[in-house]
Amino acid sequence: MRGRHRFAIPFLQYLDTHGEVDVPLPAWTSDIERLQKLYEQMVLARTLDQKAVALQRTGQLGTYPSTLGQEAVGVAIGLAMQADDVLVPYYRDAIAQILRGMPPENILLFWGGEERGSDPGGASQDFPPCVPVATQLSHAAGVATAMKLRNESRVTLVTCGDGATSKGDFMESLNLAGVWQLPLVVVINNNQWAISVPLKQQTAAQSLAQKAIAAGIDGTQVDGNDVIAVYDAVKTALDKARKLRQPSLIEAVSYRLSDHTTADDASRYRDQKELNVHWAEEPIGRFQHFLHTRGYWDEAREKALQAHCRETVDAVVAAYLAAEAENPEAIIDYLYAFLPAALEEQREAIGRKAEVLNGQENPGA
Amino acid sequence: MNKPGLELSVPDTESVTIAEGTLVEAVTLALRYEMARDDCVVILGEDVGVNGGVFRATEGLQKQFGSNRVLDTPLAEGLIAGISIGMAAQGLKPVAEIQFMGFIFPALEQIACHAARLRNRTRGRLSCPLVIRAPFGGGIRAPEHHSESTEALLAHLPGLRVVVPSSAYKAYGLLLAAIRDPDPVIFLEPKRIYRAQRQRIPNDGQALPLDTCFTLREGTDLTLVSWGAMISECTQVANDLATRGISIELIDVATIKPLDMETIVTSVKKTGRCVIVHEAPRAGGVGADIAAQVNEQAFLELQAPVARVTGFDTIMPYARKEDIYMPNTIDIQSQIEKTLNFS
Ligand SMILES: Cc1ncc(C[n+]2csc(CCOP(=O)(O)OP(=O)(O)O)c2C)c(N)n1
Ligand SMILES: [Mg+2]
Numbered sequence: 001m002r003g004r005h006r007f008a009i010p011f012l013q014y015l016d017t018h019g020e021v022d023v024p025l026p027a028w029t030s031d032i033e034r035l036q037k038l039y040e041q042m043v044l045a046r047t048l049d050q051k052a053v054a055l056q057r058t059g060q061l062g063t064y065p066s067t068l069g070q071e072a073v074g075v076a077i078g079l080a081m082q083a084d085d086v087l088v089p090y091y092r093d094a095i096a097q098i099l100r101g102m103p104p105e106n107i108l109l110f111w112g113g114e115e116r117g118s119d120p121g122g123a124s125q126d127f128p129p130c131v132p133v134a135t136q137l138s139h140a141a142g143v144a145t146a147m148k149l150r151n152e153s154r155v156t157l158v159t160c161g162d163g164a165t166s167k168g169d170f171m172e173s174l175n176l177a178g179v180w181q182l183p184l185v186v187v188i189n190n191n192q193w194a195i196s197v198p199l200k201q202q203t204a205a206q207s208l209a210q211k212a213i214a215a216g217i218d219g220t221q222v223d224g225n226d227v228i229a230v231y232d233a234v235k236t237a238l239d240k241a242r243k244l245r246q247p248s249l250i251e252a253v254s255y256r257l258s259d260h261t262t263a264d265d266a267s268r269y270r271d272q273k274e275l276n277v278h279w280a281e282e283p284i285g286r287f288q289h290f291l292h293t294r295g296y297w298d299e300a301r302e303k304a305l306q307a308h309c310r311e312t313v314d315a316v317v318a319a320y321l322a323a324e325a326e327n328p329e330a331i332i333d334y335l336y337a338f339l340p341a342a343l344e345e346q347r348e349a350i351g352r353k354a355e356v357l358n359g360q361e362n363p364g365a
Numbered sequence: 366m367n368k369p370g371l372e373l374s375v376p377d378t379e380s381v382t383i384a385e386g387t388l389v390e391a392v393t394l395a396l397r398y399e400m401a402r403d404d405c406v407v408i409l410g411e412d413v414g415v416n417g418g419v420f421r422a423t424e425g426l427q428k429q430f431g432s433n434r435v436l437d438t439p440l441a442e443g444l445i446a447g448i449s450i451g452m453a454a455q456g457l458k459p460v461a462e463i464q465f466m467g468f469i470f471p472a473l474e475q476i477a478c479h480a481a482r483l484r485n486r487t488r489g490r491l492s493c494p495l496v497i498r499a500p501f502g503g504g505i506r507a508p509e510h511h512s513e514s515t516e517a518l519l520a521h522l523p524g525l526r527v528v529v530p531s532s533a534y535k536a537y538g539l540l541l542a543a544i545r546d547p548d549p550v551i552f553l554e555p556k557r558i559y560r561a562q563r564q565r566i567p568n569d570g571q572a573l574p575l576d577t578c579f580t581l582r583e584g585t586d587l588t589l590v591s592w593g594a595m596i597s598e599c600t601q602v603a604n605d606l607a608t609r610g611i612s613i614e615l616i617d618v619a620t621i622k623p624l625d626m627e628t629i630v631t632s633v634k635k636t637g638r639c640v641i642v643h644e645a646p647r648a649g650g651v652g653a654d655i656a657a658q659v660n661e662q663a664f665l666e667l668q669a670p671v672a673r674v675t676g677f678d679t680i681m682p683y684a685r686k687e688d689i690y691m692p693n694t695i696d697i698q699s700q701i702e703k704t705l706n707f708s
Contacts, residue, residue: 062684063508091508113506113684131510132468133440166439167471194440196416202439269415328689331682346647346677353696354689 009209012233013223017281019289026232032296038079038227039291040305042071042284045095047309048104051317052094052111056262060321064111065092069225069257072283073159073189075099076230076252080238081157086147087120088127088140088158092189096159100126104312108320115334116326134160134167137186141173144182148245155241157185157234163194165208171215177247178216184247185237190224191256196269212249224252225283228290257282328354385563391533392422392498392554395540396460398570400430403458406544409436410445410462419464420500420559446472446497450479453495458544466501466553467510473518480549481524493549496540500556502594502644504691506684513681514593514645519551520622520654526550526575527622531596533564538573539619545572555594575620578628584614587701588632590655591642592618595692599642602697611705621651629655630662637668638704642697647675669707674700 014025029035049068055061067074070092078099081087087100094107101122110117110129118128127143130136140158147154164170165188177184188208192199205211212219218240222229230252237248255278259266266275291297332347333339339347386394400406408423414437417424427435438445442463449459463469469476476497483493503512520527528543528550530536536554543550581596582603591599596617603613614632618624633639639659641652656671674692682690 062506110683111508113686115683131508132470163440166441166444168441168443194411195419196412196414197437197440201437263419268417326686328686331686331689332677332679335679343678346679350677350689356695357688 007210007213009207009213009219009221011221011223012229013226014228014232015223015226015286015290017225017286019286019293021290025228028232028235029228034079035228035291035296036301038075038231039284039287039297041075041079041095041099042227042287043305044309044312045071045074045098046284047313048098048107048316049094051313052108053258053262055108055317056111060112061108062111062113063261063263065261066258067092067094069278069282070189070191070254071095072227072230072287073187073224073252073254076227076234077157077159077187080231080234082154082238083123084125085123085155085157085238086125086127086140086143087123088136088143088156089129090133090136090159090161090164091129091131092161092191093129093159097126097129103319104316105319105323108316109323112320114323114326115330116323134164134169136160137164137169137173140184140186141176141182144177144184144247145180147183148180153242155183155185155238157187157238159187159189161194162188162190162192162199162208163197163202164188165211166202171211174211174215174217174247174249181245182247183241183245185234185241186247186249187234188249188251189254190251191254193256193260193266193270195260195264196266207251209249209251215249218246218248219251220248221251221253224254225281225286227283227287254283255281384565386533386566387560387563388530388533388536388554389420389422389559391537391564391566392540393424393426394566394568395537395544396423396426397429398568399541399544400426400434402570403544404434405456405458406460407434407436407452407457408460408462409438409449411438411440411464413437413462418462420556422498422500422554423462441471442468443471443475446475446480449495449497450475450483450493453480453493453549454483454491458494458496460496460498460544463497463499465507465511466499466515467513469497469499469515472497476519476525476549476551477522481522484548485524492547494547496543496550496552498540498552498554500554500559502555502557503681503687504557504594506687509683512687514643514676516553516621517645517650520651522622524549525622526620527553528575528620529553529555529593530619531555531593531617532558533562533566535573535579535617535619537566537568538571539575541570542572542575546575550575553593557594558597561597573619576623576625577620578625579617579619580614580628580632581617582613582615584612584636586612586636587638587640587705588614588616588629588636589640589642589697589701590616590618590629590652592621593644595642595644598692598694598697602694602701605694605698606701611701613701618651618655624651624655624658626655626658626662630659633659633663634666637666638707639663639667639671640674640697640700640704641671642674642692644676644692646678647673648678650675669704672700672704
C-alpha cells in the first residue's frame, strides 16, 4: 500500500548513555562556560530537590514532586529561554523557574502551602506552576496568540508530562498552534510514568513527538537525559518560533527516578530492576563524564561546586523557614481587584477567626 | 456479562464480617462485594489498577477481578466520564474514580450534558447507571486543587444523585446503593475522614437507602444539619453541649441531591431552630437550598432564623491557611449558642 504522506520523527542525541560522543556537536558547544553552567545547574537542581524531599520527610514541607533524573529538561529550558519570553510551567519545573529568576525559596513556599510561593520573581509574566494536568497548554496557546497578535518577537514555552498528552487540552492546543502558526514551544517531559500508569498504557503511538504531525507542526524527540540535546532542541525551537513564527513540539525522553510525589510509593507498581537500568542513564553522571573527557571539568571544580550547592541550599532553606507569615486576610484580599462590599463582613470574620486559632496555638501569647 | 436487572446470587466467600474498618476500607469492601455479586460492575479511572488508587480505595481489586474489570485509563477525566456513559448505556455498571474532586471539571461536560440527561432525552430508552466516585474536601494539607468542596455544582444538576457518606458504615451501605441505583450517582468521599476512625462494617451486602437523611442523634433544642467530614465536628459539638444540658438533633443529609426535606423539616418543626454546617463556600451552597426550604415549610415553627456555618466565599487557601477556611467546632458551637439565644 502506498501512503499519500510519509512522516518521520527526528531523534536528537549527542551524548550516549555513557556520556560518549560519536557525532559532531552543535556549534554553541564551543562555549565551554555554557557547558559548565548546564552541568552546575543540574547539580544545583538535584541538591535542592533532594533537600525538598528531606524537608517533606521531616514534616517541614507539604507533598512535593521530585525532579530527580529530569534535571536536564528543566535546566535546558531555563537557560535557553530569553528573559522576556513566557514560561507556562507544570508542577515539575522547579529549576526552570529558578533559572528564570524565581527565588528558590519560593519553590519551597509553594509546596509548603503558601500562595506567595508561585511568585516567579524576575520573569513576572510567567505563569504559576499548573496542577490540573494539561490545562496549562491552552493558556500557553493564548499567551502565544497575544504575542502573535501584537507582532512581538517573544516566545511562549509550555511544559507538560507524558500523561498530559492524553487530555484533549494537549491536542487542542497543538492543533491551534498549527492552524494559527503560534510562537509556541511545547516541551513534554516524558518521564515515562504518570503516577502508576506507564507510557504504554497512555498511548499506542511509537512516540509522543509524532502527535505534532497530526497538528501540522514540527515534532522532535530528544534524549531527555542528554542535556546538550535538550538544550539544542529547545534553542532551535525557540529560534524558529521567534524568527519564523513556527510552533514546535519537543518530546524529551527522561525518566522519573523518584516516586511521583512524596505522597506516592512507586515500589507498589514499578520494578526495581527497571529503576536500576534508568539510574545508569541519568543525565548528571553522563554529562560529568563528557566534561571530564574534554578536560572541561576536574575534581577541584566538582568539590567547589558541591560546597557551593550545599551552601546555596542551606541559605534557601533558611530563607524559607524564616519567611514571615502572611496576613490571614490574604486568603480573600486577592480574590478580586477590589473587595466587593458583599465580602467585607467575611473579611473581618477571617481576621477574627485567625486570632482565635492563633490563641489556641499559643495559649500564653 | 449479565444483563442489567438479572438477579445474581451472593458469593458466600463475601459473607464475612470485618470487625473494624476505615471509611476508605469500607469503600473497597463495598466495591469488592458488588463486583463479586454483579459482573456488570466495572471499575475505571487513573491509577485504580495496579496501584489500587492513590488513596488505595481500589486496592487489590484488579488482582482479584482482573484487568477487564478494573481498568487503568489514560489520563483524561472527560474521557473517563464519557466512556462510563457509553458503557452504562450498554448495561454495564461503571464505577469511575476521579482522583480528586478538583479534577472533575473536564468530566463535568459529560456529566451535565449527558449522564444526567440520557434517560430523559431518550424518554427512558437508554439509561445511565453509573457511579462517579471522587475524594473531596480539605483539612489534609494537600496541594492546590486537592481540597475543594464543590458538591453544590453537582447538586444543581437535575437528573443526578449526589451522595456523601459520613462514616465507614455509611460509605459501605451508600456505595452499594449507588452502584445498584439505575441512574447516575456522584459519590463524594470525605477524604479527611478516610482513615480517621475504625467502625464495625458488616460485610453483608446490605445497601442503605438513598434519598434519605439519617438522624444520628435525637434532640429537642436545635436541629443541626450537615454531611460528610463535618459530621465529625457536629457530633463532637453535640456531645459537648449535651453535657451542658443542651439537646441537639443531628441530621446527616447523606444524599444532598435530591434532598430529603421531610426528615429535616419534621425535625425543625420539633426543635424550632436549625443550623446547617458545610465545608463548601457559603454563597450558592447546598445549605442555602436547605435553609430556603426550611423557611418555606417550617416558617411558623421557627423560633430563630435558620443559620449556616460554612467555608468562606473564597478560594480554598493552600495548606498553611486552610484551618482559617475550614469550619471548626468553635464556629459551630458559637453559632448554635447564638441561635439558641435568639429572641
Ligand atoms: C486533570 C488532572 N487529573 C488528575 C490529576 C492528578 N495527577 C497529578 S499528576 C498526575 C500524573 C501526571 O503524569 P504526567 O503528565 O506524566 O506528569 P508527571 O507527573 O509524570 O511529570 C495525575 C494523574 C491532576 N493533577 N490533574
Ligand atoms: Mg510522566
